[in-house]
Amino acid sequence: xxxxxxxxxxxxxxxxxxxxxRCDPISGHTALYWYxxxxxxxxxxxxxxxxxxxxxxxxxxxxxFSAERTGGSVSTLTIQRxxxxxxxxxxxxxxxxxxxTSGNYEQxxxxxxxxxxx
Amino acid sequence: xxxxxxxEDQVNVAEGNxxxxxxxxxxxxxxxxxxxVQYPNRGLQxxxxxxTGDNLVKGSYGFxxxxxxxxxxxHLKKPSALVSDSALYFCAVRDVGGSQGNLIFGKGxxxxxxx
Numbered sequence: 001x002x003x004x005x006x007x008x009x010x011x012x013x014x015x016x017x018x019x020x021x022r023c024d025p026i027s028g029h030t031a032l033y034w035y036x037x038x039x040x041x042x043x044x045x046x047x048x049x050x051x052x053x054x055x056x057x058x059x060x061x062x063x064x065f066s067a068e069r070t071g072g073s074v075s076t077l078t079i080q081r082x083x084x085x086x087x088x089x090x091x092x093x094x095x096x097x098x099x100x101t102s103g104n105y106e107q108x109x110x111x112x113x114x115x116x117x118x
Numbered sequence: 119x120x121x122x123x124x125x126e127d128q129v130n131v132a133e134g135n136x137x138x139x140x141x142x143x144x145x146x147x148x149x150x151x152x153x154x155v156q157y158p159n160r161g162l163q164x165x166x167x168x169x170t171g172d173n174l175v176k177g178s179y180g181f182x183x184x185x186x187x188x189x190x191x192x193h194l195k196k197p198s199a200l201v202s203d204s205a206l207y208f209c210a211v212r213d214v215g216g217s218q219g220n221l222i223f224g225k226g227x228x229x230x231x232x233x
Contacts, residue, residue, distance in 0.1 A: 042225040
């Protein structure tokens with residue numbers, strides 16, 4: 001079946017501009033995650049959506065970062081007033097974790113959006 | 119706080135030899151443990167997970183991992199490496215009793231398999 005898709009695959013933007021990154025999770029998956037992967041670093045957790053619950057925003061690095069998930073499916077990560085340190089690969093993942101369980105389901109990742117801020 | 123350590127930035131192995139990629143973890147309770155692989159310019163692919171039960175877990179592409187609670191380790195192994203196994207490998211953990219749904223990832227280990 002279809003996996004997690006992300007768009008665009010690459011984005012080059014000027015410092016100070018806003019960008020929107022999109023994630024389409026696997027159909028039926030209730031949990032959606034955003035991570036950031038910088039060169040030489042591991043994956044940094046950004047935000048987590050679980051069903052209709054309030055998102056866990058504990059990983060967002062600043063108030064320039066925000067995300068929403070419409071209709072429990074598609075998610076958009078927005079970065080306002082981009083800075084050069086925002087340059088990274090932004091990865092989206094989804095999993096079939098039902099609400100109320102402790103979550104032993106593996107996450108399925110999209111191919112990522114490579115963001116370059118010039 | 120939860121954490122994962124992958125002590126080797128790079129592992130070099132000759133094709134046909136066994137390989138081991140090391141991972142140690144720290145959680146307050148019992149762990150869920152995962153291994154992912156990332157090929158160049160690709161997203162992460164799930165390899166295997168430990169939830170409970172048998173300490174030896176088998177996964178995709180002939181990989182396996184052994185959960186060792188006393189050593190808080192979850193090393194990834196394969197009996198005979200292939201050149202096509204060359205990639206970036208990530209270990210990840212989630213605290214079973216934790217409220218957060220996200221995984222905590224190690225910094226990754228680059229595996230290079232030479233013919």
